[in-house]
Amino acid sequence: MIEVENLKVNYGGIEAVKGISFSVPQGDIVTLIGANGAGKSTTLRTIAGLVKAKSGSIRFMGEEILGKDTVDIVSRGITLVPEGRRLFPDLTVMENIKIGAYLRKDKLDDDIEWIFDLFPRLKERHWQLAGTLSGGEQQMLAVARALMSRPKLMMMDEPSLGLAPLIVKGIFRIIQEINQRGVTILLIEQNANMALRIADMGYVMETGAITLQGPGKELLVNDEVRQAYLGS
Amino acid sequence: MMILIPTWDTFLQAVANGLTLGSLYALVAIGYTMVYGILRLINFAHGDIFMMSMYFAFYMISIFYLPWYVAFLIVIVATGLLGILIERAAYKPLREAPRISLLISSIGVSFLLENFAVVAFSGIQRQYPSIPFFQNVISLGSVRVQRLSIFVPIIMAVLVVGLLFLVNYTKTGMAMRAASRDFETAKVMGININRVISMTFLIGSVLAAVGAMMWGMKYPQIQPYVGVMPGLKCFIAAVIGGIGNIKGAVIGALILGMLEILITLFFPGLSGYKDAIAFIALIVILLVRPTGLLGEKQAEKV
Ligand SMILES: Nc1ncnc2c1ncn2[C@@H]1O[C@H](COP(=O)(O)OP(=O)(O)OP(=O)(O)O)[C@@H](O)[C@H]1O
Ligand SMILES: [Mg+2]
Numbered sequence: 162m163i164e165v166e167n168l169k170v171n172y173g174g175i176e177a178v179k180g181i182s183f184s185v186p187q188g189d190i191v192t193l194i195g196a197n198g199a200g201k202s203t204t205l206r207t208i209a210g211l212v213k214a215k216s217g218s219i220r221f222m223g224e225e226i227l228g229k230d231t232v233d234i235v236s237r238g239i240t241l242v243p244e245g246r247r248l249f250p251d252l253t254v255m256e257n258i259k260i261g262a263y264l265r266k267d268k269l270d271d272d273i274e275w276i277f278d279l280f281p282r283l284k285e286r287h288w289q290l291a292g293t294l295s296g297g298e299q300q301m302l303a304v305a306r307a308l309m310s311r312p313k314l315m316m317m318d319e320p321s322l323g324l325a326p327l328i329v330k331g332i333f334r335i336i337q338e339i340n341q342r343g344v345t346i347l348l349i350e351q352n353a354n355m356a357l358r359i360a361d362m363g364y365v366m367e368t369g370a371i372t373l374q375g376p377g378k379e380l381l382v383n384d385e386v387r388q389a390y391l392g393s
Numbered sequence: 394m395m396i397l398i399p400t401w402d403t404f405l406q407a408v409a410n411g412l413t414l415g416s417l418y419a420l421v422a423i424g425y426t427m428v429y430g431i432l433r434l435i436n437f438a439h440g441d442i443f444m445m446s447m448y449f450a451f452y453m454i455s456i457f458y459l460p461w462y463v464a465f466l467i468v469i470v471a472t473g474l475l476g477i478l479i480e481r482a483a484y485k486p487l488r489e490a491p492r493i494s495l496l497i498s499s500i501g502v503s504f505l506l507e508n509f510a511v512v513a514f515s516g517i518q519r520q521y522p523s524i525p526f527f528q529n530v531i532s533l534g535s536v537r538v539q540r541l542s543i544f545v546p547i548i549m550a551v552l553v554v555g556l557l558f559l560v561n562y563t564k565t566g567m568a569m570r571a572a573s574r575d576f577e578t579a580k581v582m583g584i585n586i587n588r589v590i591s592m593t594f595l596i597g598s599v600l601a602a603v604g605a606m607m608w609g610m611k612y613p614q615i616q617p618y619v620g621v622m623p624g625l626k627c628f629i630a631a632v633i634g635g636i637g638n639i640k641g642a643v644i645g646a647l648i649l650g651m652l653e654i655l656i657t658l659f660f661p662g663l664s665g666y667k668d669a670i671a672f673i674a675l676i677v678i679l680l681v682r683p684t685g686l687l688g689e690k691q692a693e694k695v
Contacts, residue, residue: 210580231580231581232584240581243578291597
């Protein structure tokens with residue numbers, strides 16, 4: 162579904178991404194793990210057109226999207242659940258949900274119902290300002306907002322960050338549920354253990370380069386990965 | 394200092410005048426507050442857009458002899474386009490630049506418009522046309538006012554209610570509120586930021602045009618710097634109300650208009666200091682409540 166080839170991104174003089182290549186097949190969950198500052202967020206933000214690349218290629222459903230405008234990219238069916246959630250704090254929960262569907266012209270009722278099935282907490286709090294939600298609820302809302310665009314590819318940047326273990330479990334369960342509904346997922350995680358468990362493919366990033374790749378289950382038992390990211 | 398105790402009728406008359414003046418300020422103050430809300434920019438050129446509107450109206454009516462309602466329509470369209478043009482030419486290229494560059498650019502645009510007016514319209518003072526439909530005097534009980542004094546607050550109220558509806562209850566308004574918080578995430582939602590910003594400038598300029606056309610009927614001497622003082626005062630009104638907040642700008646403007654008229658009514662000796670009232674009010678509000686009456690704590694944009 163998406164193929165990234167030899168992607169290079171610089172911030173001023175700093176090379177944040179040094180020529181990485183990977184692909185996300187349709188219907189899969191692919192995860193990108195790596196230490197802080199490895200360039201994971203930069204990669205996602207470049208795919209979304211928020212950061213300009215130096216060189217390389219990003220093809221989505223066969224078409225080059227590198228250098229395209231963010232609005233163009235998201236209208237093709239890509240969405241991003243950004244690092245730190247980035248809700249609109251002074252919009253209500255309901256407005257945050259609806260704004261996720263900004264580009265859609267059709268009825269939203271069924272989607273909203275589905276969202277409320279997935280996240281009953283959001284239903285109770287639909288009138289509340291998003292800024293007043295708890296961290297876990299905010300993350301749910303960020304996922305809900307992204308889903309409202311009916312994405313083909315959903316990119317998620319550390320959705321489990323700062324959440325209690327039980328909530329993290331819930332979030333991962335929902336990621337799988339969304340995936341089963343046919344949404345392809347590109348997931349960035351610090352929580353390598355959980356991410357690799359649900360991923361079809363995993364890529365390990367270190368200082369701007371991909372150093373390891375393989376099916377999630379294999380990386381989970383890989384010695385290097387275990388030492389560096391699984392703390393054992 | 395002498396306190397003048399006015400008669401009841403003079404008092405009512407003054408309240409009506411204060412309401413009219415405050416409503417005129419409100420129409421201009423909204424432009425400051427909306428542009429600030431989305432770009433965090435104090436648009437120094439806004440007062441000069443107001444000035445340009447008055448000249449547009451002057452030319453349309455006094456030189457081209459158009460009926461006032463046709464002229465007003467043209468002025469509204471022209472001013473709206475001018476606002477969009479200014480944003481495209483002077484602010485959009487600086488979207489990624491530090492905010493201070495944007496501020497300096499707006500000061501540049503302000504000087505540019507003022508000097509353009511001197512060259513194109515000449516520096517000599519012109520007389521804004523009188524429009525009997527608005528300027529006929531009517532009696533409301535014992536209070537006699539120009540029709541204008543009744544129309545201005547009504548027009549302002551209708552426009553403000555419409556604007557609040559747009560901002561709070563429509564998809565476009567939701568996009569405007571979202572973009573004013575976070576450009577990047579708004580883009581990820583599919584919101585066209587450039588369109589939202591153009592829309593903001595369009596609305597601000599159109600409201601300023603409505604204000605300017607009415608202002609000209611009350612204060613008919615126009616010259617290239619005629620927008621400076623109202624511009625400053627309306628900016629102050631926006632700060633008093635809490636800059637970025639539309640209702641705040643309206644409330645700030647009404648308070649300021651009322652204060653100016655009532656203080657000069659009760660203390661005629663101070664009438665020479667009329668223009669200072671706004672600045673004193675600004676200092677007081679900055680000391681007592683720096684975020685303005687309806688302002689929240691300023692969350693820095695991330
Ligand atoms: N806007 C920016 N300007 C300059 N340097 C940046 C910018 N954004 C990121 N960087 C740098 O690029 C490198 C990669 O950052 P990135 O945010 O992609 O890392 P990450 O893998 O997402 O890390 P984390 O797990 O901590 O979120 C870092 O060294 C970071 O300091
Ligand atoms: Mg990151």
